[in-house]
Amino acid sequence: xxxxxxxxxxxxxxxxxxxxxxxxxxxxxxKTGSASWLLRLQQDGKRxxxxxxxxxxxxxxxxxxxxxxxxxxxxxxxxxxxxERRDEAAAKVTFREAATQYHSENEAGWKSAVYARQWxxxxxxxxFPKLGDMPTGSIAATDIIDVLxxxxxxxxxxxxxxxxxxxxxxxxxxxxxxxxxxxxxxNSSLKAGRGLPRQIKKTQNRKAMPYVAIPSFLTALRRKxxxxxxxxxLLILTGTRSQEIRLAKWEEFDLEERLWTxxxxxxxxxxxxxxxxxxxxxxxxAKADAFRVEGxxxxxxxxxxxAMSDMTLLKVLRDMQEPFHVHGFRSAFTDWAAxxxxxxxxxxxxxxxxxxxxxxxxxxxxxxxxxKQKPGARVKLMEAWGAxxxxxxxxxxxxxxxx
Numbered sequence: 336x337x338x339x340x341x342x343x344x345x346x347x348x349x350x351x352x353x354x355x356x357x358x359x360x361x362x363x364x365x366k367t368g369s370a371s372w373l374l375r376l377q378q379d380g381k382r383x384x385x386x387x388x389x390x391x392x393x394x395x396x397x398x399x400x401x402x403x404x405x406x407x408x409x410x411x412x413x414x415x416x417x418x419e420r421r422d423e424a425a426a427k428v429t430f431r432e433a434a435t436q437y438h439s440e441n442e443a444g445w446k447s448a449v450y451a452r453q454w455x456x457x458x459x460x461x462x463f464p465k466l467g468d469m470p471t472g473s474i475a476a477t478d479i480i481d482v483l484x485x486x487x488x489x490x491x492x493x494x495x496x497x498x499x500x501x502x503x504x505x506x507x508x509x510x511x512x513x514x515x516x517x518x519x520x521x522n523s524s525l526k527a528g529r530g531l532p533r534q535i536k537k538t539q540n541r542k543a544m545p546y547v548a549i550p551s552f553l554t555a556l557r558r559k560x561x562x563x564x565x566x567x568x569l570l571i572l573t574g575t576r577s578q579e580i581r582l583a584k585w586e587e588f589d590l591e592e593r594l595w596t597x598x599x600x601x602x603x604x605x606x607x608x609x610x611x612x613x614x615x616x617x618x619x620x621a622k623a624d625a626f627r628v629e630g631x632x633x634x635x636x637x638x639x640x641x642a643m644s645d646m647t648l649l650k651v652l653r654d655m656q657e658p659f660h661v662h663g664f665r666s667a668f669t670d671w672a673a674x675x676x677x678x679x680x681x682x683x684x685x686x687x688x689x690x691x692x693x694x695x696x697x698x699x700x701x702x703x704x705x706x707k708q709k710p711g712a713r714v715k716l717m718e719a720w721g722a723x724x725x726x727x728x729x730x731x732x733x734x735x736x737x738x
Contacts, residue, residue: 543663613721
């Protein structure tokens with residue numbers, strides 16, 4: 336017969352302390368109001384306190400019944416109850432949960448906020464669709480290879496980064512006790528030439544579409560509306576990068592002033608960048624607005640209403656049987672601008688490139704944007720590019736636009 340009664344337990348909940356029931360079972364009430372049933376047993380010469388449940392949820396009778404079951408498990412069946420519970424809890428930690436915690440604990444020490452965001456985004460785009468809901472303890476080399484295979488040859492550098500980041504999360508999970516082994520080694524089953532094929536070195540990893548082909552390409556692109564196609568269209572017209580387009584939010588656009596201000600955290604160099612919007616670019620935004628997903632913050636949302644995958648724009652090109660790379664459109668824009676006689680500093684500013692010469696960088700403070708009343712060189716550049724891409728002007732008229 337235990338020492339405690341239901342009335343005594345009720346009174347104890349209001350008074351912090353330890354209350355013995357007998358045979359190792361006791362109630363512990365904390366100063367913060369917490370109250371737990373605990374069972375103290377000896378196992379392998381060591382004293383162990385095993386949780387029986389919250390005293391606010393488990394009655395005295397239920398606590399005694401559970402305590403009897405635990406005594407039987409430990410003393411008669413010789414089970415390590417605490418290890419079993421720990422293993423059971425670890426088995427429930429998913430890869431997404433482990434990655435989120437690892438990222439949270441380490442992002443402050445990484446080189447920049449942009450890198451920290453890119454680190455997590457790469458797992459969101461490529462790893463989470465297959466591994467996100469899997470317990471960390473069950474992930475094997477074959478699961479990681481399934482994630483990497485579709486991108487291993489197409490975007491090799493990104494694929495290697497994703498591999499390394501998956502392994503970092505699994506090593507972290509091992510250190511936390513959520514899996515029994517460290518991650519499969521990049522020198523064994525995840526090494527190119529073993530579990531993964533050797534990556535083919537390409538001389539043109541970012542093959543650019545010749546600028547003379549862009550007007551006809553955009554005509555074909557615009558025949559079938561979709562967020563992926565709208566995004567690629569605006570990327571071409573603004574000379575921006577995939578990341579800047581995919582993460583673009585409506586709040587970044589001032590349609591009246593015809594300017595798009597890209598925040599620093601979305602830029603490669605971590606500096607805010609202002610893009611003049613041509614008539615053609617405004618037209619794309621109008622189409623995207625007509626298809627706007629309710630509640631979505633990004634302009635070009637994926638199926639879930641969040642930012643689309645990094646592979647979406649490349650998939651648009653592949654679906655259209657084009658062998659070119661998304662980033663190559665910046666090169667096409669550069670070639671066109673040089674051929675049309677636009678000054679190189681203006682083009683470099685439009686591309687948000689760093690001025691290589693330190694002296695020039697110190698003295699060149701202009702953004703080439705001008706004012707609404709007197710548009711600057713970059714405004715004229717982007718308007719001319721938009722007109723060219725849309726096929727609305729011919730070469731002779733560009734001279735007038737530049738002047």
